[in-house]
Amino acid sequence: MANQTTYEYTEDSIRSLDWKEHIRLRPGMYIGKLGDGSALDDGIYVLVKEIIDNCIDEHVMGHGKTIEIKIGDHKVEIRDYGRGIPLGKVVDCVSKINTGGKYDSKAFQKSVGLNGVGTKAVNALSNYFKVQSYRNGESKLAEFQQGEIVNDAKIEKTSARNGTLIVFKPDDSVFKNYHFIPEYLEDQIWNYCFLNAGLTINFNGTRYHSERGLYDLLDRKTDEDSLRYPLIHLKGEDIEFALTHSNQYGEEYYSFVNGQFTTQGGTHLAAFREAVVKTLRDFYKKEFDATDIRMGIVGAIAVRVQEPVFESQTKTKLGSQNVAPDGPTMRSFVNDYVKKVLDNYLHQHPDSADALLKRILQSERERKEIAGIKKIANERAKKANLHNKKLRDCRKHYNDKAGDLKDQTMIFITEGDSASGSITKSRNVQTQAVFSLRGKPLNCYKLTKKVVYENEEFNLLQHALNIENGMDGLRYRKIVIATDADVDGMHIRLLLLTFFLQFFPDLVKQGHVFILETPLFRVRNKKETIYCYSEEEKKAATEKLGGKPEITRFKGLGEISPDEFGKFIGDDIRLEPIILKKDTSVNQILQFYMGKNTPDRQSFIIENLKVEKDLVEETL
Structure with missing residues (x-):
């Protein structure tokens, strides 16, 4: 204690940050986590969303039916055809906190953005930011760099539409090694169209448009061959929902407030889940277990709320208890509507009602069948958790109620002791956990959920992730499959993905599953070492270093020393997200890769087979 440094607390200790300094110092307060774009909730997508939200608010108010969006690797252009920012306030609207047109609810009823921060955050976190307003034959342009104005042009005449x-170009010193993933942007844009009937978005030359709203959303998200009955789609004033049941395990929901995709749900989603259970119990006149009713459900709910209260600036979870300041509670509003229209629908469509009942009864049977083995397996897992050699846990978790590090949490699923040993020694013990597999896991394709409890390794993995009772308890933001890039490693990847897609598809659909990319080569001379993830990078590194550098080919994760491994799972970690594309059928893809040795798969292998000679020629 004698050597402890003390600091004077004086007037000089107090400093005031201007708006852009505060945003750049604490970006997480404004856009959530930073990230490199490999996760769908990374900050670069929030920047895009903040700008589009303003365009959507104009559309909702009846101004502008088209939005033009162009996004390259590092540049974003968004043009709407609304009223245009009032020319005298263009600079203020993008550079002064608490300046905007949405504080007066008469001007922007049921808007998404209410706090005048979003566009300013984009400005402050961009290397380059340009705003240009077109209004009644005149135009005003301003340009910024990291929030500092560099060009405040005079108002000019224009013939462009209002x-x-x-x-803008996101700042690469804030978003390190970032890149936009087109599939994430496409999902984002589709959601805007589903929630705003009649809106057209042109994105990188492709037109996005929806006429049926949430019906189109579920139609796009579900496999037609797995649905138990046709999609139910019902729409009222300020509320719309779509609903069906599939053969998959788990629950899958998409929830929206004022056109905003609330990825973490909130009061409206909680009310919807409750309302569906209550309505179906009343309709069938039986107190079914809630989990049996919701097993396999795929649903979407959208509400419009006056002055919504979100739990953070990124608006991913609704906190509002009421539909309007003096209106009904969210719970009663959603419950009353769902009860009325869903009950009517089922009476009018007895075939759907019968199919839905069969799905509930099937879930009930399956739950009772595994009840006995589930109890034994859970007791075994509890004992194993006390001395679980498979799991080296971290200190922070995704389901922590608070904490700045929860979004950085990840678990590496590795094969063998050598690979897990290297990762364990080099990981960040605060946010990175390791789960070690013993050999190859079971191919669980076409098996029932009973196998999750019968197979000790699957059961321990399920408990490590804490997903037995749904996604709410998930302990890690990212589940990272870390296997060798050889045939056996690829096979283990497929077996794990089969496990997740078969029993916990929400993990994949909600963007939680990734593949760890590790370097294939190390190229070095006496002065510099470069790690390469492909043949192309190896060639570039060899040319850069010149002469005859030493080239090492890593054959497995176990060959990489813990000191080196720390460089690949730290700030510069490369993760490849597992993304299900819109035309991907989970059943078909599992059947193709993990089913019996079909002629189709044999033909695919033969057509795509490359011998060593071909691979050598490709690298020359």
């Missing part, structure tokens, strides 16, 4: 153009 509206606003925003161009």
